[in-house]
Amino acid sequence: MSMKIGQAPFTKRVSTSLQDSFMREAVSSAQGRLTGVREQIIDELGNWEEWRELSAAIRKHTIDHLDYYLYELSENVIKRGGNVYFAETPEEANQYISSIITKKNAKKVVKSKSMVTEEIGLNHALKASGCEVVETDLGEYIIQLAEDPPSHFLAPALHKNRDQIQEVFRTKRGYANSSNPEELTAFAREQLRNEFLSADIGITGCNFAIADSGTISLVTNEGNAEMVTTFPKTQISVMGMERIVPTWKEFDIVVSMLARSAVGQKLSTYVSTLTGPKAKDEMDGPEEFHLVILDNGRSKMIGSEFQSALHCIRCSACLNVCPVYRHIGGHAYGSIYSGPIGAVISPILGGYEEYKELPYASTLCSACTDACPVKIPLHELLLKHRQNIVEKEGGAPLPEKMVMRAFKLVTSSAKMYQFSVKSASFVSRSFLKGENMTSGPFSLKEWTRTRDFPAPSNDSFRDWFKNRSKGGSAF
Amino acid sequence: MKVSLFLTCLIDVFSSEIGKDTVELLEKLGCEVDFPEGQTCCGQPAYNSGYIKEAKETMKHMINTFRHADYVVSPSGSCMTMLKEYENLFMDEPEWANKAEELSNKSYELTQFIVEVLDIEDVGARYEGTATYHTSCHMSRLLGVDESPLTLLKHVKGLHVVPLPFKQDCCGFGGTFSVKMARISEQMVDEKVHHIKSTEANVLIGADCGCLMNIGGRINRLGNPIEVKHIAQILNHS
């Protein structure tokens, strides 16, 4: 699996998702829960707007000076005895990691949740080199067994309800108990414990790397990252090149914004940090540490109109408030990066050809922009994509271009406009059934499938206004 | 006070009643209403579809049309949000920057104008019924007007306003989204109608014609006995 998920075209993906009532129920109730707690914790903190400003400023500063901080980070990791590898493409990253697996003759890898390793299709590459991969985050474990792609950044199995999870455990792991969440979790724990002990290599993602100390941080609610980074002798962390903060001071702020926005907590249950391999005076930690820093199209965003998308801290608040995401779920986006931020970055990382529909899968209601803790103007970036598709990519359909050209002509001339208003009224009368249109022509057909369309007014406002200023009334 | 009305194209074509109520309401509140004949559309349909160049031609026409106005008032939150955006869009065009900024600065959504500029909270209206109010996204999130309509409705005699659950959720209109992504849009409006029904209100009030067309269209199709009204129609009722 890589960033792209599934082969079906967008419309097919959407209609499949819309028919999946289990998924829709699961996503909608998770959204309700998550946005509720998020609002509570924001109120409790107070001055939310100021916190957002500060966090946005931190992210902007960091990305504006990304080259500097990446250099500082890599120097510090090396100073602590770790290795750093800059990968331009997923293939380079996978090759590097596979070479370590081969060198160590590793048979089993345990992983903690990471979107970036999904992005590069790491599990697939590792399996191909004969190594067993075990996901240790509960959600990841579930979708790994179910052979599903993730549908949410933080809750990758969000699309599954507990009965479906019970079924996955039953068929794949011989689970015999109920669908009670505690029992399901206890079962997964039991299964995973042995995996930790027998793994040769631990692989993690990275929520934030702290440049001035060379530290990798991992935010989890299950503590599995702690195990992944302590038991195996070799440790590999993979990070997108933008996941960096200058110092612990900024880390403190963004990590708390992440937890608040993601799950409505002051801080996530576990924040694990790892600074290089085990030093002589340390009790635990890996003997060998590798940090893989991935570009995969991110550097294209620097200096572009989309640079602010690199400020993202993957908190998923924008997914959790998005009404489109609620109805179609993560998989319909066709990218592991779903929701509003997914609709912004997937076309950049994966190309317009593959993801040209995503920028249109939004009403531009801006609930996402409002929720984003680092103030990424998500709905404006979606609009920028639409503009690029029209102007640069030549991707807009011809009929739409004609309509827009006509729009310009009509609405930039008073006479043309007034004439059109009159003729619209005249033409649409032939489609009327009583007061409303129930079956419209052209693209209005899409509207009138489930909604009536209003009839144009019988009387013209303009005539009425003109008349009354002369002392009469047209109504 | 002289007020220039920006009717918006949707009202121009579909809802002359709303236009009429807006004029009468403003006059009742002591304004002299002017209607610049040359006005067309705020440019949003093209702008939101990515046709910025085309949209800007429309916007220039609008800037010229309202050049003489002291205040521009419109009974549509979404179109007003677009007008307010002009100043950012023309920032780098010296010939238009000042004029665009001027227009943005003197433009107000109807309820915002009544509460903030006229400083009136009770317009003296009466309307019998139980109503719920649809908060439109652009008006509340982007224009930042969410209190004014409720403040005005609170003072309408005979009207009982009940809160709409999940009021912050978009109704699924989104301009061309409603036809381009019709399958998703249908689900969104269905959910909205479901929430409206759950309030047991007999009137749905809104301040954005696009949303009202969308929600009203679904309500009609389902044959629900809920009246769909623009806020100007309520505030001008006695």
Ligand code: SF4
């Ligand atoms: S875009 Fe903003 S809200 Fe969405 S995941 Fe990123 S940081 Fe969170």
